[in-house]
């Protein structure tokens with residue numbers, strides 16, 4: 368099933384309606400069987416080194432500015448989608464370097480193609496709401512050791528915000544960050560590039576556009592991913608005691624098992640559960656909400672907090688905050704809404720926190 372939700376975020380943090388759509392926003396344009404265990408993509412663990420080896424030589428980026436209060440804003444640089452498409456086109460023309468020729472959704476207008484591409488190349492509205500909430504609650508993830516899991520990370524704005532904040536100040540607390548996305552291609556094409564951009568932003572290493580150039584089209588800034596830059600990135604992580612790992616594939620018992628080091632679960636061991644779980648726009652499909660809740664059940668520490676950002680309802684697709692909260696309540700977990708956003712006549716969005724105790 369492919370969907371056009373019609374909402375992602377433009378560079379000044381505003382929601383933009385994407386063009387070229389003939390269907391009602393959010394209405395499926397092609398019905399096929401929904402997600403099921405038979406169509407699961409097998410889960411795989413990826414090291415930072417493995418994904419570094421898949422990086423392109425350079426990336427183009429632009430800063431996303433998220434207004435956090437009436438006077439403050441948060442800037443998060445992210446890789447440009449056109450640059451991702453150029454990389455995929457180059458790889459398509461050279462089958463020997465193309466790891467996955469079926470990743471064609473990036474070339475289309477589709478936001479989601481069920482069981483093939485789950486929307487991770489674009490930044491979705493709720494991810495900027497989650498960034499704002501993380502800024503408000505910064506004591507929840509600074510000043511103590513943490514294990515953080517972002518499920519359905521895509522462009523990973525929340526994790527990038529955490530990373531750039533942690534790297535901008537000295538800290539002695541170990542932090543482990545795991546980023547999970549349905550598509551390995553999303554992890555290599557946008558998630559890791561954005562984490563590197565977050566490091567450069569934190570260390571003032573990004574090129575700025577030349578203010579003296581007032582005429583002509585502005586060039587999109589680019590960075591070269593040189594061995595020196597990568598080695599400096601790794602050293603900065605090491606000196607801040609930050610480790611990063613990645614998971615690709617469907618939410619599944621296999622993914623949970625990988626998280627627990629291949630061990631049986633349930634596990635309450637602090638070494639493998641997460642103190643902080645982040646997820647934005649991951650509950651749009653009713654068929655995958657139970658799998659998503661299973662992930663929380665078996666990976667969130669008993670004392671941990673899961674920040675979930677979502678639209679109240681996903682018209683045409685069917686998922687909703689209510690569907691999610693119904694399951695959470697059946698498990699006697701707690702759910703608290705921390706933030707509500709509504710602009711114009713659009714659907715309301717919430718950021719809530721789920722906890723087991």
Ligand SMILES: C[S@@+](CC[C@H](N)C(=O)[O-])C[C@H]1O[C@@H](n2cnc3c(N)ncnc32)[C@H](O)[C@@H]1O
Nearest residue numbers: 485486487490491494519521548549617618647
């Ligand atoms: C709409 S995108 C949101 C991306 C990002 N969190 C954001 O808000 O910009 C949904 C994300 O959920 C993940 N996802 C959806 N269904 C999934 C499933 N069944 N298993 C694993 N991941 C899934 C995909 O990785 C995808 O990146």
